[in-house]
Amino acid sequence: MSEGTLDGATAGLSRTTKVRAVQAAVLVSLVVSVEVGPRTGVVGRTTLIPLSVMVEELLGLLGSGQLTPHIVQTFAAVFGAFALAVVTGVPAGIVLWRVDTLKQVLDPYLLIYYAVPFFAFYPLLISILGLGIAPILAISWGFSVVIVVTNTASGLAQIPEAYTAAGRDMNLSRWQMLRYVYLPASVPYVFTGLKLGFVYALIGTIASEFILAESGLGWLISYNYNNFDVPGMYAAMLLVISLALAVNTVLARVESRLYQRAVA
Amino acid sequence: MLELRNLSKTYGLGDDRTSTIVALDGIDLTVEEGEFVSIIGPTGCGKSTLFEVIGGLTDATEGRVDIDGDRVDGPDERIGMVFQDHSTFPWLSVIENVAFGLRMNGVSKAERRERAHEMIDLVGLSGFEDASPTELSGGMNQRVAIARTLVMDPDIILMDEPFGALDEQTRLIIGNELLRIWRETGATILFVTHNINEAVQLSDRIAVMSARPGRFKTIVDNDIPRPRDDDTMSTEAFNDLVQRLWTELKSESRKGMEQQEGRTVTAGSEADS
Ligand SMILES: Nc1ncnc2c1ncn2[C@@H]1O[C@H](COP(=O)(O)OP(=O)(O)O)[C@@H](O)[C@H]1O
Numbered sequence: 265m266s267e268g269t270l271d272g273a274t275a276g277l278s279r280t281t282k283v284r285a286v287q288a289a290v291l292v293s294l295v296v297s298v299e300v301g302p303r304t305g306v307v308g309r310t311t312l313i314p315l316s317v318m319v320e321e322l323l324g325l326l327g328s329g330q331l332t333p334h335i336v337q338t339f340a341a342v343f344g345a346f347a348l349a350v351v352t353g354v355p356a357g358i359v360l361w362r363v364d365t366l367k368q369v370l371d372p373y374l375l376i377y378y379a380v381p382f383f384a385f386y387p388l389l390i391s392i393l394g395l396g397i398a399p400i401l402a403i404s405w406g407f408s409v410v411i412v413v414t415n416t417a418s419g420l421a422q423i424p425e426a427y428t429a430a431g432r433d434m435n436l437s438r439w440q441m442l443r444y445v446y447l448p449a450s451v452p453y454v455f456t457g458l459k460l461g462f463v464y465a466l467i468g469t470i471a472s473e474f475i476l477a478e479s480g481l482g483w484l485i486s487y488n489y490n491n492f493d494v495p496g497m498y499a500a501m502l503l504v505i506s507l508a509l510a511v512n513t514v515l516a517r518v519e520s521r522l523y524q525r526a527v528a
Numbered sequence: 529m530l531e532l533r534n535l536s537k538t539y540g541l542g543d544d545r546t547s548t549i550v551a552l553d554g555i556d557l558t559v560e561e562g563e564f565v566s567i568i569g570p571t572g573c574g575k576s577t578l579f580e581v582i583g584g585l586t587d588a589t590e591g592r593v594d595i596d597g598d599r600v601d602g603p604d605e606r607i608g609m610v611f612q613d614h615s616t617f618p619w620l621s622v623i624e625n626v627a628f629g630l631r632m633n634g635v636s637k638a639e640r641r642e643r644a645h646e647m648i649d650l651v652g653l654s655g656f657e658d659a660s661p662t663e664l665s666g667g668m669n670q671r672v673a674i675a676r677t678l679v680m681d682p683d684i685i686l687m688d689e690p691f692g693a694l695d696e697q698t699r700l701i702i703g704n705e706l707l708r709i710w711r712e713t714g715a716t717i718l719f720v721t722h723n724i725n726e727a728v729q730l731s732d733r734i735a736v737m738s739a740r741p742g743r744f745k746t747i748v749d750n751d752i753p754r755p756r757d758d759d760t761m762s763t764e765a766f767n768d769l770v771q772r773l774w775t776e777l778k779s780e781s782r783k784g785m786e787q788q789e790g791r792t793v794t795a796g797s798e799a800d801s
């Protein structure tokens with residue numbers, strides 16, 4: 265086959281390698297400066313502590329079991345809110361994509377949704393839902409669900425007409441069309457929404473815990489900050505960041521499994 | 529035998545369907561079994577609409593489509609379509625793409641594999657079974673799309689500018705391959721193209737469509753003997769036919785362009801009201 269595909273592929277490959285190298289370099293320099301900065305005194309120890317100290321502190325706290333109740337509370341809120349956002353947001357996105365008038369009506373509201381200062385409603389939610397996990401779940405869900413809805417709806421709308429035409433030509437039933445064409449074709453878009461949705465749920469939970477809670481990782485970060493426990497604060501932050509990265513990685517894995525995209 | 533009788537298609541525009549656009553107006557054509565017919569015409573004259581109607585993807589406003597005297601209404605297993613755009617599914621491998629229609633129709637796994645392999649062989653993609661379409665060039669993707677259609681064993685294949693996005697060289701190579709596949713399968717092919725050379729290289733007959741509303745302005749027999757190789761393309765007969773088709777097309781293309789410009793203006797005023 266004299267179509268010159270292979271040349272393009274190799275050129276692409278060497279470029280990805282270069283990009284990867286730069287990405288790795290950025291990560292390494294970040295890690296090194298967090299480690300070396302505080303050690304050399306470029307940054308004050310009350311502001312930042314070396315990464316290795318954070319890790320040590322975190323492992324110590326994890327080992328002692330002191331973190332366990334906070335982890336349980338925060339994870340329950342984050343994963344609970346995210347799960348709720350997925351089971352409500354994805355179907356809502358499908359409906360929005362299907363029902364044109366509904367989309368037209370809701371579009372302006374969805375557009376300004378994230379301009380609303382969400383956490384300002386926290387006192388109101390507490391008076392309705394009481395203290396505890398309920399208002400945190402509500403805020404995190406509310407913060408997360410709309411990004412899932414909009415990404416699902418716009419993702420489904422972006423599916424190339426050629427895919428659906430091919431499906432119709434092969435005489436697929438409505439169900440087959442949804443299951444074997446629309447759903448897999450929308451995976452990359454929907455997963456963009458899911459990844460963002462998780463981060464938003466996490467932000468919603470941590471920020472709510474900052475404001476008003478008696479436990480949880482967000483509360484712990486703010487408590488440690490107020491009590492000048494810098495290592496304790498960074499240990500909790502490190503845990504939150506690790507959680508965000510771990511879930512993102514898992515979601516990306518699931519996505520590529522589902523989409524079977526070129527595994528180079 | 530494929531028969532198109534007085535096919536017309538009118539689209540309603542806007543939410544209330546008050547304004548309409550006549551895409552097809554009284555199309556008549558009879559295509560013999562195993563024939564290769566190309567359709568050329570200005571952009572927007574209704575070529576894709578014609579194929580959608582024949583393929584049963586959209587209903588005609590008037591007229592009918594018959595295959596061997598048997599009416600086509602709705603997607604029909606006797607007809608397979610190949611589209612211009614990347615219509616191969618990027619979430620499936622090459623062989624899964626080719627076997628897709630069989631899978632949807634409940635064909636057993638063993639038989640699917642066998643038939644898909646056969647078609648992949650036929651389009652010259654052996655060795656790429658497990659590749660992802662995202663790794664393949666445009667030309668190879670179109671081979672996958674052709675194999676995916678062929679595997680359903682259609683009597684009639686409708687190809688809507690299938691090589692429109694390919695460069696000239698790839699187009700020539702894959703055009704020759706298509707002729708080989710056509711010979712080997714004995715299928716009837718209807719082929720839309722913008723490329724007059726390609727139409728002359730490939731077809732038995734070439735239908736020239738008028739600017740919207742789409743009608744057949746003329747249908748030209750192509751008597752240039754087969755097989756047509758690269759040398760054929762420099763013969764006088766070849767160039768005469770190209771010239772003749774170009775003359776037929778030119779005035780329609782101009783009309784088509786004026787329409788397109790006119791339509792932008794109308795669309796603007798509609799939006800204002
Ligand atoms: N679904 C549709 N709704 C309304 N108008 C359409 C639709 N599809 C095509 N048209 C119009 O019908 C005419 C013919 O379109 P098409 O068949 O795509 O032309 P071609 O394939 O020859 O370029 C064009 O003016 C186009 O804008």
Ligand SMILES: [Mg+2]
Binds near residue numbers: 575576577688
């Ligand atoms: Mg077209």
